[in-house]
Amino acid sequence: MKKIWASLATVLALSWATASAQAQSNKHLTVAVGGKVIVAYLPLPTAFYGGYFKDEGIDVDIQDVQNGPKAVEAMVGGSADMVYGAIDYAFLLQPKGVDIVSVFLGANLSAIVLGLPEDKAKAYKGPANLKGLTIGVTGPGGAAENMLRILLAKGGMTLADVTSVGVGSGATAIAAMETHKIDGIVQADPAIMRLTVDGFIVPVVDTRTLAGQTFVYGGPAALAGATTSKEFADSHRDLLQHYVNALVRASKWLHTAPVEEIVARMPPEFYGGDKNVFTKVVEANRGIYTADGRTSPQEQQIAYQQVLDTGRLKPEDKIDMGRIFVKDFLDAANKK
Numbered sequence: 099m100k101k102i103w104a105s106l107a108t109v110l111a112l113s114w115a116t117a118s119a120q121a122q123s124n125k126h127l128t129v130a131v132g133g134k135v136i137v138a139y140l141p142l143p144t145a146f147y148g149g150y151f152k153d154e155g156i157d158v159d160i161q162d163v164q165n166g167p168k169a170v171e172a173m174v175g176g177s178a179d180m181v182y183g184a185i186d187y188a189f190l191l192q193p194k195g196v197d198i199v200s201v202f203l204g205a206n207l208s209a210i211v212l213g214l215p216e217d218k219a220k221a222y223k224g225p226a227n228l229k230g231l232t233i234g235v236t237g238p239g240g241a242a243e244n245m246l247r248i249l250l251a252k253g254g255m256t257l258a259d260v261t262s263v264g265v266g267s268g269a270t271a272i273a274a275m276e277t278h279k280i281d282g283i284v285q286a287d288p289a290i291m292r293l294t295v296d297g298f299i300v301p302v303v304d305t306r307t308l309a310g311q312t313f314v315y316g317g318p319a320a321l322a323g324a325t326t327s328k329e330f331a332d333s334h335r336d337l338l339q340h341y342v343n344a345l346v347r348a349s350k351w352l353h354t355a356p357v358e359e360i361v362a363r364m365p366p367e368f369y370g371g372d373k374n375v376f377t378k379v380v381e382a383n384r385g386i387y388t389a390d391g392r393t394s395p396q397e398q399q400i401a402y403q404q405v406l407d408t409g410r411l412k413p414e415d416k417i418d419m420g421r422i423f424v425k426d427f428l429d430a431a432n433k434k
Contacts, residue, residue: 127179133165133183137209137383140352155340156341156344166184169181173327180325181324181326182204185322186410188422197328200323200324201324201338205323208315213300227253231281236266245305272289287382288370288375288379291375307385315404317400319397326338347434352387357380357384361373393423395419398419
């Protein structure tokens, strides 16, 4: 995985100018997301299906890809201008000379769950019980696998002590668990709720809750939101401001709207034809979203620490938080 990020850094350094030039206009924005239906990313589809981007006078195209690293690859390749998802790659790339900026934090709880079949859940006493299991994650290097890394480390293990299998998100993840291709799963909703309701898993570590988030990461963290290159942010400030305005509006709406209105806004792909399950998803995740897209220094530090804890950065790889977490777009959006 370190080689992958090193290669991406090289490509990024050479391609930002080209990627920026490929933006269709100052009114069009392409956003890559590693699993549009993942509940932690709900501010993005909330803004899209609520018409907030159109209200801002911009056209946003959402590219739904398999996982977070694939979303970054889309931005690297120039087919996307921005990423919505985990922001840890900003930490990974800064020491390599590539500046990624976070312009909006959508969730400060990761909302990822370790789920096991009932028999294994009953026997589960801690991460050491995962040794030898085949665990489904969204994909290599994604947020789910990184949570698995942290859990394994708490049991004195590494990824080498389990078999980590990329199963995507949504229907493909559900099918992998239902057909017993995997022994357990690390995922977010709606897949986790579907599998729980149908009796295929029992959550044993749950970061939809503050207690679970604190156990895994040490507390709320700057985990998921909107990122882009510094070059793109500098050259498309007006476009980006409209984008952040819409996301802040979506975040505030998610904090106040009745559950049934949130469910009604989303198309069937979010709930697979079962609105009752998606209603449970929304209820279980109401507390994971930021109120206004902002992040605190403590949340930033915890996010950085989880990158260190998974061995993806060394302590000597110093990070300048001010180069990643920019405030001006959020300040302007929250004045509206």
